[in-house]
Amino acid sequence: MGFPVLMSVLKEERDDVEMVRGALETLVSALTPIDHGRGANKNEVQPALMNTDLLSRESDSISLLLSLLIEEDFYVRYYTLQILTALLTNSPSRLQEAILSIPRGITRLMDMLMDREVIRNEALLLLTYLTREAEDIQKIVVFEGAFEKIFSIIKEEGGSEGGVVVQDCLELLNNLIRKNPSNQILLRETMGFDPLISTLKLRGGTYSFTQQKTINLLSVLETIHLLMMGGSETDPQNDSNKLTNKTVLVQKKLLDHLLMLGVESQWAPVSVRCLALRCIGDLISGNSKNRDALSSKVLGEGTQVEPALNSILRIILRTSSMQEFVAADYVFKNFCEKNADGQTMLASTLIPQPNSMVHSPLEDDVNLSFGRMLLHGLALSERDGDLETSCRAASVLSHILWNNIQCKEKVLRIELDSPTPSFGAPEPLMHRMIRYLALVSSMKNKDGKSGSTGNLYVQPIILKLLVTWLADCPNAVQCFLDSRPHLTYLLELVSNPSETVCVRGLAAVLLGECVIYNKSSDNGKDALTIVDSISQKIGLTSYFVKFDEMQKSFLFSSEKPVQSHKPLMRSTAASMAEIEDVDENDLSDQKNEDHPILSSIFDAQFVDFVKSVEAHIRENIVEAYSHPKSEVAVVPAELEERSGESDKDYIIRLKAFVEKQCSEIQNLLGRNASLAEDLAKTGGSDSQPEQRISGGLERVQMETLRRDLQEASQRVEMLKAEKAKIESEASMYQNLAGKLESDLRSLSDAYNSLEQTNIHLEKEVKALKSGGASAIPDIEEIKAEAREEAQKESEAELNDLLVCLGQEQSKVERLSARLLDLGEDVDKLLEGIGDDMGLAEEGEEEED
Numbered sequence: 001m002g003f004p005v006l007m008s009v010l011k012e013e014r015d016d017v018e019m020v021r022g023a024l025e026t027l028v029s030a031l032t033p034i035d036h037g038r039g040a041n042k043n044e045v046q047p048a049l050m051n052t053d054l055l056s057r058e059s060d061s062i063s064l065l066l067s068l069l070i071e072e073d074f075y076v077r078y079y080t081l082q083i084l085t086a087l088l089t090n091s092p093s094r095l096q097e098a099i100l101s102i103p104r105g106i107t108r109l110m111d112m113l114m115d116r117e118v119i120r121n122e123a124l125l126l127l128t129y130l131t132r133e134a135e136d137i138q139k140i141v142v143f144e145g146a147f148e149k150i151f152s153i154i155k156e157e158g159g160s161e162g163g164v165v166v167q168d169c170l171e172l173l174n175n176l177i178r179k180n181p182s183n184q185i186l187l188r189e190t191m192g193f194d195p196l197i198s199t200l201k202l203r204g205g206t207y208s209f210t211q212q213k214t215i216n217l218l219s220v221l222e223t224i225h226l227l228m229m230g231g232s233e234t235d236p237q238n239d240s241n242k243l244t245n246k247t248v249l250v251q252k253k254l255l256d257h258l259l260m261l262g263v264e265s266q267w268a269p270v271s272v273r274c275l276a277l278r279c280i281g282d283l284i285s286g287n288s289k290n291r292d293a294l295s296s297k298v299l300g301e302g303t304q305v306e307p308a309l310n311s312i313l314r315i316i317l318r319t320s321s322m323q324e325f326v327a328a329d330y331v332f333k334n335f336c337e338k339n340a341d342g343q344t345m346l347a348s349t350l351i352p353q354p355n356s357m358v359h360s361p362l363e364d365d366v367n368l369s370f371g372r373m374l375l376h377g378l379a380l381s382e383r384d385g386d387l388e389t390s391c392r393a394a395s396v397l398s399h400i401l402w403n404n405i406q407c408k409e410k411v412l413r414i415e416l417d418s419p420t421p422s423f424g425a426p427e428p429l430m431h432r433m434i435r436y437l438a439l440v441s442s443m444k445n446k447d448g449k450s451g452s453t454g455n456l457y458v459q460p461i462i463l464k465l466l467v468t469w470l471a472d473c474p475n476a477v478q479c480f481l482d483s484r485p486h487l488t489y490l491l492e493l494v495s496n497p498s499e500t501v502c503v504r505g506l507a508a509v510l511l512g513e514c515v516i517y518n519k520s521s522d523n524g525k526d527a528l529t530i531v532d533s534i535s536q537k538i539g540l541t542s543y544f545v546k547f548d549e550m551q552k553s554f555l556f557s558s559e560k561p562v563q564s565h566k567p568l569m570r571s572t573a574a575s576m577a578e579i580e581d582v583d584e585n586d587l588s589d590q591k592n593e594d595h596p597i598l599s600s601i602f603d604a605q606f607v608d609f610v611k612s613v614e615a616h617i618r619e620n621i622v623e624a625y626s627h628p629k630s631e632v633a634v635v636p637a638e639l640e641e642r643s644g645e646s647d648k649d650y651i652i653r654l655k656a657f658v659e660k661q662c663s664e665i666q667n668l669l670g671r672n673a674s675l676a677e678d679l680a681k682t683g684g685s686d687s688q689p690e691q692r693i694s695g696g697l698e699r700v701q702m703e704t705l706r707r708d709l710q711e712a713s714q715r716v717e718m719l720k721a722e723k724a725k726i727e728s729e730a731s732m733y734q735n736l737a738g739k740l741e742s743d744l745r746s747l748s749d750a751y752n753s754l755e756q757t758n759i760h761l762e763k764e765v766k767a768l769k770s771g772g773a774s775a776i777p778d779i780e781e782i783k784a785e786a787r788e789e790a791q792k793e794s795e796a797e798l799n800d801l802l803v804c805l806g807q808e809q810s811k812v813e814r815l816s817a818r819l820l821d822l823g824e825d826v827d828k829l830l831e832g833i834g835d836d837m838g839l840a841e842e843g844e845e846e847e848d
Contacts, residue, residue, distance in 0.1 A: 002026075002030070003051075003054065003055060003061075006023045006026060006027060007058075007060075007061055007064065009023040010023055010024070010064055010065075010068065011064060014071075017071075017073050017076065020068075020071075020073075020076055021073065021075050021076055021079065024068075024075075024076060024079035024080060024083065025079055027055075027079075027083050028079055028082050028083055028086070030047075030048070030051045031048055031051055031052050031055070031083060031086040031087070032048055032086065033046060033048040033049075034046075034047065034048065048086075048090075049090055052086060052087055052089075052090040052091055053090070053091060055087060056087050056090075056091040056094045056095055056098070057094070059098045059101065059102075062084075062087075062095065062098040062099065062102065062105075063098075063102050063105075065080050065083060065084060066080075066084075066099070066102055066105050066108055066109075068080045069081075069108045069109070069111070069112060070108065074116065074118075074119070077112070077115070077119055078118060078119060078122060081112065081119065081122040081123055081126055082122065084126055085122065085125060085126045085129060088126065088129040088130060089129060092129065092130075092132065095130075096130060096134045096137060099130065099137070100136060100137060106130075106137065106140045106141060106144065107144060109123060109126060109127060109130070110127075110141065110144040110145070110146070110149070112126075113127075113149045113153070114149070120153070121165055121168070124153070124165065124168045124169065124172060125168055127141065127146075127172055128168055128171050128172045128175065131172060131175040131176060132175055135180065138175065138176050138180055138183060139182070139183070141176065142176055142183050142186060146172070146176060147173075147176075147186070147187055147190065147191045148191065150169045150172060150173050151169075151191060151195040151196075153165065153166075153169050154166050154169050154170070154195070154199060155195070157169075159198070159199045159201075159216075160199050160200070160201075160202075160213055160216040160217050160220065161213060161216075162212075162216065163212055164212065164570075166216050166219075167212070167215050167216055167219055167570070168570075170199075170216065170219035170220060170222075170223060171219060171567075171568065171569060171570070173223055174219065174222055174223055174226060174567065174568070177223070177226050177227065178226050178567070179226075179229075179231050179232055180231060181230060181231030181232075181235060181237065181238065181241045184226075184227060184230070184231070184241060184245065185241065188244070188245065188248060192248075192252075193227075193248055193249055193252050193254075194252060196220065196223060196224070197249075197252050197253070197254055197257060199216075199220045200217070200220055200221075200254075200257040200258075200261065201257065202260065202261075202265070209267070209268060209269050209272070214269045214271065214272055215568070217261070217272050218271060218272060218275055218568055219568050221261075221272070221275040221276060221279055222275070222567070222568050224249070224254065224258075224279050225275075225278070225279055225282060227245045227249065228242060228245060228246055228249070228279070228282040228283060229242070229282070230242035230245065243287065246283055246287050246290060247287075247289070249283065250283065250289070250290050250293060254283070255280070255283065255290070255293060255294065255297065256297075258276045258277075258279050258280050258283070259276075259280070259297060259299060259308055261273065261276040262274075262275075262276030262277040262279075262280060262327075263276075263277075263299060263308065263311045263312060263315065264299055264300075264311075270321050270323065270324055273324055273327070274321075274323050274324050274326075274327040275327075277312070277315075277324070277327035277328050277330065277331055278327050278330055280294065280331050281327075281330040281331045281333070281334040282334070284331070284334050284335055285334040285337070286334075286337075286338070288339070291335055291339055291342060294308060294309070294335065295307070295308075295309060295335075295342065295345070299311050307370065309332075309335070309346075309370055310368075310369075310370050310373060312328050312331055312332070313328075313332075313370060313373055313374060313377075313396060314373070315328045316328045316329060316332075316377075316392050316393070316395075316396060317373070317377040317389055317392060317393060322597050325392055326597060326600045326601065329392070329395050329396065329399075329601065330600075332396050332399045332400075333399050333603065335399075336399040336400055336402060337399075337402070337605075340404055340406075343399075343400050343401075343402075343404045343407050344404070344406060344407060346370060346371065346400050347371070347400055347401075347404075347406075347407040347410050347411060348371070348410075349369045349370045349371030349372065350371035350372075350374065350375060350410070350411060350414055351369070351371055351372060351375075352372075352375055352414060352415065352416055352417065374393050374396060374397065375393075375414070375416070375429075377389050377390060377392070377393035378390045378393045378394065378397070378416075378429070378432070378433070379416050379432065387436050387439065387440055387458050388458060390433075390436055391436075391457070391458040391461045391462060392461075394433060394461055394462050394464075394465040395461050395464070395465070395601060397411070397465055398461075398464055398465040398468045398469075401465070401468050401469055402468055403471075405472065405473060408469055408473045408475075408476055409473070409475060411429060411469075412428070412429075412430065412469075412473075412475055412476055412479055414428070414429040415427060415428050415429065416428075416429055416432055428479060430466075430469065430476070430479050430480060431479075431482075431483060431486075433462055433465060433466065434466070434480070434483075434486055434489070436458075436462060437459060437462045437463065437466075437489075437493075438489055440458050440459050440462075441459070441493065441496075441499075456500075456595040457595040457597055457598050457601070459499075459500075459503050460500075460502050460503060460506060460595075460598055460601075460602075461598075461601060463503065463506035463507060463510060464506065464601070464602070464606065466480075466510055467506060467509055467510055467513065467610070467613075468606075470510065470513040470514070470517060471513060471517070471609070471613065472517060473517065474517050474518065474519040474520075476517075477513065477514050477517045477518050477519075477520075478518075478519075478520055478525070480514065481514060481518075481520070481525045484524075487514070487530070487533065490507055490510060490511050490514075491511070491533060491534070491537045491538060493507040494507045494508050494511060494538055494543065494546060495537070495538050495542070501549045501550055501553045502550060502553055502555055502556075502598065504546050504549070504550070505546050505547060505549060505550025505551075505553070505556075506550070506610075507546075508543060508546040508547060508550075509547075509610055509613060509614060509617070511530070511534065511543075512613070512614070512616075512617030512620075512621070513613065513617070514527075514530050515527045515530050515531055515617065515620055515621060515624070516613075516616055516617055516620045518530065527620075527624060528624055531621055531624045531625070534621070540621070544618065547614050547617075547618075550610075551611070551614075554599070555598055555599060555602050555607070556602070556607050556610065556611070719822075722822075723822055723824075726815065726818055726819065726822065729815065730815050730819065733808065733811060733812060733815065736808065737808055737812070740801070740804055740805060740808065743801065744801055747794070747797055747798070747801070750794075751794055754790045754794075758783070758786070758787060758790075761783060761786070762783065765780070765783065
């Protein structure tokens with residue numbers, strides 16, 4: 001009842017400013033939610049939402065409100081903007097459509113940005129809501145000069161040091177360029193990126209970071225991120241747009257500002273440092289020039305200078321924040337990806353330091369090279385039992401080794417001095433990492449759970465390094481198997497139920513790599529020996545189940561959501577400005593669950609590699625069982641008697657040879673029996689649930705039967721359809737035969753009628769002859785002509801009917817044969833047709 005009255009006031013009483021202002025104030029109150037306190041019922045009706053919905057339904061009301069923006073009264077414009085903002089908050093899509101349909105509607109809103117400060121701020125907030133996911137509105141807003149007005153307001157408010165108005169400006173800017181390549185190009189070619197990059201500068205000598213300044217910097221970094229992501233991935237021009245954006249950003253010295261925020265400004269909030277590091281990773285991703293620029297950057301002043309990559313590595317080794325570790329690790333991932341030269345450059349610095357340096361504090365590594373610092377981090381942690389630092393260093397090393405055989409071979413030759421000089425010879429780096437892996441297991445087994453949350457992801461990351469290292473590198477496999485306890489420990493790790501699904505699965509992959517990349521011919525280290533060990537210690541069924549379990553886990557599942565960058569909005573800004581690491585209390589009860597931080601470490605590239613190598617492992621293990629190598633080369637000479645050999649010695653030697661062959665045959669039979677038991681058994685009394693899974697033989701049989709049943713069902717459906725078609729044709733031909741019989745009866749009636757006429761005429765002729773009239777024409781001649789004409793007509797019609805009947809008879813014979821093939825009773829189908837014809841013939845005979 002109230003809305004029509006208020007709308008009429010706004011429409012008809014425009015000259016009465018007080019009344020218009022009162023009506024608008026009433027509308028604002030009607031659209032403002034009422035705070036019921038904590039005890040409010042969530043299902044209770046919300047009057048503000050209902051009023052918003054009712055008002056937004058009328059496009060005329062939106063047009064009327066927009067027209068009020070040109071009024072001179074301050075409060076009229078202010079209240080109008082508040083009403084539009086309330087409508088947008090609750091019904092965004094409906095209001096977006098309404099404003100688009102109103103001529104110059106967006107232009108009026110853009111004009112408000114040049115109004116008084118309060119009006120400007122309200123209009124800015126309104127435009128921020130209006131441009132979310134509305135591409136058409138975004139283009140119009142940009143066309144109306146949004147970029148110039150946004151940067152003008154940011155500059156006026158003091159850049160990143162400004163208040164919430166700067167945040168609203170940056171949020172509006174992000175809405176305009178998010179997945180919108182045309183707007184990104186327009187920004188690049190008109191305003192350029194200089195105003196944006198200048199906002200990142202830390203002004204003056206103050207390094208205080210208020211919450212609002214943190215949010216403003218995060219918003220600018222999000223803008224940088226959006227420019228480097230370009231538009232839609234399906235856009236063919238997206239790659240070129242991304243490349244151009246990255247090139248221009250580097251030319252404008254963006255990398256220096258990002259390094260200042262993410263690396264040098266350790267007083268900056270963790271959230272800012274993390275996002276700056278991720279922007280560095282995005283900037284060098286797939287761009288060789290930007291990677292070279294990063295590798296050549298030097299940070300620090302005076303004598304305390306070092307390469308930027310060294311500083312980022314130090315962050316990885318020292319930071320107490322897991323989020324910062326992941327962000328810095330992301331930089332190295334993108335630096336090493338498809339960058340063989342960069343990987344080789346980093347690997348060339350991996351030179352072990354003297355034993356005296358191994359136990360030096362991590363703070364003394366300022367003057368170390370990148371490689372020595374990395375090896376220092378790998379070897380440092382054993383002293384106090386904290387393996388988290390070496391785990392993080394292992395993650396960096398895995399990027400250096402990724403898909404690079406030369407780097408794998410070089411790092412394979414690295415040997416570390418023994419922690420105790422009197423203990424023995426230097427230890428290969430790979431053996432040190434395996435020892436750390438076993439150390440984590442022993443630490444967990446003491447009390448049944450990990451003593452530190454870091455240990456929840458130490459094992460998976462070290463296993464990731466080993467899986468990467470052994471891939472397509474036979475020498476690495478050989479080094480791994482040089483120590484017999486390594487294989488034993490790996491077999492125990494795969495079958496240990498207290499480990500997480502991810503750890504057991506990666507250990508199974510590592511075990512499989514020892515088979516598929518094994519070129520050794522030494523007895524006890526060759527691929528067949530590894531397969532035998534898997535079969536005897538774990539069982540092939542149980543071993544393959546580890547793969548299936550890992551593929552279904554969150555980390556490897558195809559349903560794992562892509563970690564998208566959440567838009568920074570007013571509602572989420574405060575929480576995103578204060579990044580909190582995973583709470584240790586939340587992880588204290590986790591026993592067989594994977595650490596959530598691993599979802600970032602196990603990226604799509606590594607997950608896809610593991611899935612592909614798993615299929616290769618299955619194929620090779622089955623091949624090893626199908627075609628076992630001959631353990632003995634039978635030399636015919638051994639069966640011959642040697643010169644000077646007595647008969648007794650010859651018999652003893654032959655007996656030993658036969659016994660050896662029998663032993664080897666028993667081994668082969670035992671292995672085949674084990675395979676049959678693993679792959680074909682349907683159950684058992686074993687305690688482990690995976691050993692009670694139905695065997696492969698039964699699954700193959702069931703699959704074959706299922707496929708045969710499906711084919712038979714399809715065949716039956718085809719036969720049913722064909723049968724219905726034939727029955728339809730038979731019915732059609734039956735109807736046609738009945739029609740032809742009806743025509744034949746009509747012809748027979750006509751013939752009989754002619755005969756009757758003929759008889760009648762003959763009687764008349766006889767009567768005329770008996771009268772003796774001389775002038776009577778020749779009746780016999782007339783009769784003969786009439787008879788001849790009638791006979792010709794009847795013969796022509798009969799010939800046509802006989803031809804038709806012959807054709808139909810052949811069709812009926814073919815159909816009868818087909819129906820017999822399908823199992824139908826032809827006699828039943830033809831019942832009634834012969835009876836009708838018999839009746840017709842009897843009628844003709846009677847008439848004759």
